[in-house]
Amino acid sequence: MREAEITAPADEAAQMVLTLTVCGQLCGVPVLSVRDVLGLQSITRIPLAPSEVAGSLNLRGRIVTAIDLRPRLGLPPRSADTPAMSVVVEVGGELYSLLADGVGEVLSLDAAERAPNPPTLEEAWRQVSLGVHRLGEDLLVLLDVERLLAIMA
Amino acid sequence: MDDLLVDFLTETREGLQSLDGALLQLERSPGDRQTLSEVFRIVHTVKGTCGFLGLSRLEKVAHAAENVLGLWRDGTLAVSSAGITAILSAVDRIRTIVEGLEATGGEPEGDDSALQAMLEATAAGDAPQAAAAAPAPELPAAEAAPAEGTGAPGAPQSIRVAVDVLEDLMVLVSELVLTRNQLLQLARVEENSSFTVPLQRLSQITSDLQDGVMKTRMQPIGNAWSKLPRLVRDLSNELGKRIELEMRGAETELDRQVLELIKDPLTHMVRNSADHGLESPEQRRAAGKGETGSILLNAYHEGGHIVLEIGDDGRGLNTERIRHKVIAQGLATEAELAAMGERDIHRFIFRAGFSTAAEVTSVSGRGVGMDVVKTNIERIGGLVDLRSREGKGTIFTIKIPLTLAIAAALIVEAGGERFAIPQAGVLELVRVGDSAGPRVERIKDAAILRLRDRLLPLVSLKRLLRLEEGAPDDGATGFVVVTQVGAQLFGIVVDRVFDTEEIVVKPVAPILRHITMFSGNTILGDGSVIMILDPGGIARASGLGAEGAIEAASSGAAPGAAARTGSRTAMLLFRAGPGAPRAVPLGLVARLEDLSVERIERAGDGSVTQYRGRLMPLLSVPGVEPRGAGQRRPVLVFGDDERAMGLMVDEILDVIEETLSIDPAGERPGFLGSAVLAGKVTDILDTGFWLRQAQPDWFGRPTRERPPRVLLVEDSAFFRSLAIPAVTASGFEVLAVADGREALRLRDAGERFDIIVSDINMPGLDGHGLARAVREGGAWAGLPMIALSGQSAPEDVERGREAGFSDYVAKFDKDALIRSLRQCLQIGVSG
Secondary structure (H helix, E strand, O other): OHHHHHHOOOOOOEEEEEEEEEOOEEEEEEHHHEEEEEOOOOOEOOOOOOOOEEEEEEEOOEEEEEEEHHHHOOOOOOOOOOOOEEEEEEEOOEEEEEEEOEEEEEEEEEHHHOEOOOOOOOHHHHHHEEEEEEEOOEEEEEEOHHHHHOOOO | OOHHHHHHHHHHHHHHHHHHHHHHHHHHOOOOHHHHHHHHHHHHHHHHHHHHHOOHHHHHHHHHHHHHHHHHHHOOOOOOHHHHHHHHHHHHHHHHHHHHHHHHOOOOOOOOHHHHHHHHHHHHOOHHHHHHOOOOOOOHHHHHHHHHHHHOOOOOOOOOOOHHHHHHHHHHHHHHHHHHHHHHHHHHHOOOOOOHHHHHHHHHHHHHHHHHHHHHHEEEOHHHHOOHHHHHHHHHHHHOOEEEEEEEOOOOEEEHHHHHHHHHHHHHHHHHHHHHHOOOHHHHHHOOOOOEEEEEEEEEEEOOEEEEEEEEOOOOOOHHHHHHHHHHOOOOOHHHHHOOOHHHHHHHHHOOOOOOOOOOOOOOOOOOHHHHHHHHHHHOOOEEEEEEEOOOEEEEEEEEEHHHOEEEEEEEEEOOEEEEEEHHHEEEEEEEOOOOOOOEEEEOOEEEEEEOOEEEEEEEHHHHOOOOOOOOOOOOOEEEEEEEEOOEEEEEEEOEEEEEEEEEOEOOOHHHOOOOOEEEEEEOOOOOEEEEEOHHHHHHHOOOOOOOHHHHHHHOOOOOHHHHOOOEEEEEEEEOOOOOOEEEEHHHOOEEEEEEHHHEEEEOOEEEEEEOOEEEEEEEOOOOOOOOOOOEEEEEEEEOOOOEEEEEOOEEEEEEEEEOOEEOOOOOOOEEEEEEEOOEEEEEEOHHHHHHHHOOOHHHOOOOOOOOEEEEEOOOHHHHHHHHHHHHHOOOEEEEEOOHHHHHHHHHOOOOOOEEEEEOOOOOOOHHHHHHHHHHOOOOOOOOEEEEEOOOOHHHHHHHHHHOOOEEEEOOOHHHHHHHHHHHHHHOOOO
């Protein structure tokens, strides 16, 4: 967040966000933390890992841990015929891949227009949501990448 | 130029680069403790090192700057803009001097008194004056230096390459190997292709390239130690102490990145050992030690880790002083401390800002030591720990996982997933389940494999990792990977075994570190990610490491020799003569042989056979059936390679593990008594009796020198009667007593021994108590002590070490005991 403001001083409150969909819900992650967007990858399962951890994959010689956003956000598992898209983010020098159903465009969102989390939002979402943006007919949930990765074992 | 100086210059230049930025950051946010510590450390390192190099001008400037930084860090003085200016001037001066050093090899002439005065004023809190004195005159000689420095480069023997570059090379080489393999596969299909010859050449070059790139990453730890002898020599002069530095395992190879990262911590620790750990010659003499203190560095590989030990035979940590300091600094309350073991209290020295040195010396003692060491080591996924005994010395242990190293690994499959097992711990592979191979047997739910002369506990990887899919067919067919962790042997059951591959171990993501079954992950040649199994973690998860822990908890309730032999013992069951089967502890049997009757010859009134190039006497248990020509005779071989004795029996029946409860009633020559094994009354063989029968002088063997005297402390008469012959047969003189008190009475009576072997669980004074009593003082205080116990979980071993045992051996592992005896006697006690 702060980084975004520093690097985009001309448009001081705006933030560049990559949109993605999980179970039909539109979400966004700050573009600055995104390193890569990948299509279907072969993922190695990790036994005994938390259920949100889909496995690990090889991104040009670096090992990336894949977090499936569906179980992470308390949503039903993805059916076999919907291939996951992988959004690779970097946090604390480590690479993680967020598995989403689809990846959309990059939007510039004004922080002033961001609404706080509705109190009725489920706990799993409230923990990771920075707030909600109204985009025409859709609502976009801005996700906090670091909190997404704070998975309790 | 001196190597030491070159390294110093390189390091200092790197440190200086980050200093400017850090100082400016500090000026912006004076409360930033992390940046402040960083700045302090860099300046401290410069000061510390230049002291050894005799760079007095540099040392003075750095020392003055460090004083100011130290006050800031302790919060005694507030960080001020003027202060930052003063420090920046000092940094500039250091840079000027360093540049001069680079150009000429010596410190340039110059006067730093103005700068020093400014820093002292800052330290005293006179900020405005300091600001006024800030513009320090530049020296013409120093100004000329940079130009010369850059203009006259000596041809470097080695260059620094970013590890990233090597990592990238490594990845590229892996890709290249993969492509090469695909090409070879294609060429194999087409015979007599014109590509064959150039392809072979390509293949060769690729292999060489791979080797070369691998080599760039591995270096012997000795490289990091090369500066230490000099350091220690200088330190001993400076501190007025006599110090001897011993280095073992210098050839142990280490990933270069790890090596770089542990260099500084290592130097720090050696410096600490010399400064705080070792006493002055007078103090040592007063304590009854030799005047020369010793620092021992030891490096070795252990189960996928590299272990480094830095030990000294100095005064040890002063627990009382640490306790006071902990309370004074508010790190823990008195009540909390009271609940802590001595070791936990010692560990406070790893806390930031903690230093017990009574006075600040120019060598160390500013509390910058151990917390930096710990941070640096943990940064690369390592562990650091210490054990210390007051008056005896301190040993720091650094354990670094092979996270960055290259290892050979066996690729296996279980439940449809592939895993890598580091080959270091793998002893062999056994195919099970098909008609020819051995069968997996079960005792209730525990799967066991009968492997030659032992029973191997099995762990199903599929079940352990909860990979079971469909029918629980584990153990039906598959492979057993026989693995060793410490003294524990066990088998990991997998479905398939592929190949071995050289892998580059990478640490797992932080969110997966809690899964102790994995030591890392890696990318295979085919590009897929694979998890690396940690045999130690698997053993712990399966309860293999903690075997006997429950028995330990309950043993207090069951006193008495026979009832107390709680741990299970592997017994070899055999038939010899009519009647009940006989048994002997498997640990005492050297080998089992099956000789053809033709090989058994008569000599005098006994039988012998040619065995491993020597004549081995053969005895038979009375009543053994005669065998005709062409038949075979099973023989139990006792003894070692030098001297062996064979006992002829009728048939070898089984190996079973039982809790032994021996009944000495019905004693007959050659047998210790009987016990109920597998529901049957079984005679237990007295090995000592048969050894004496074979060679009456067995225990009085003519030796070249006085045999080492072993004191065996063991309450169970049964175990005594088994251990005495085994140990005696290996050339030791043994005296056995039944408990710790009796042992101490021998000490007070002036008996001399070379080594003590003691059971842990004993009524009265137990093994730990005995060890502590022995270490407290008296003639035996320096004797090596070996603990003998059924419990060999790491915690037990640790407890034993804390009590003062030098080694820990599982009961009934005769070979391990003999090995340990020899080892301990060879190296003596080292802390």
